[in-house]
Amino acid sequence: MYKRILVPVDGNELTDRAIQASVELAKQLGAAITGFVAEPILPAPPGPRPHAMYLEEVREHDAMTESHAQQVLAKFEAAATAAGVSFEGYHDQVPRVDRAIIEAAESRGCDMILMVTHGRGA
16 A cells, blocks of 8 residues: 655646645545655856856745745645645755656655646647
8 A cells, every 4th residue: 555645746726736636645545745846956057157146046046946845835734734644845956857756756755656737748
């Protein structure tokens, strides 16, 4: 049986569906949820730029992504807690979201990944 479900979310319009579906499934299975927000790493600047300016941009980006991830995960945790489902949330800044999801599932001991899709194709 499944014990831990990884649920990658990003705060878009489908996040609420992912939260609701994963909480319902986890409750049925008696499983725990690991909510995961993968934020993009700030790309290198396109041209020469003073190092101090780039460092400030990185700090601002880090603060913005941290705040966004915490908001998304707090909403997720509230829904899981209300349903009596164990929840762990974390976030990371990553260069590739697809690889980060697989690594998150492996490192957190998840045996299922639940994701929603826009349904725009295969």
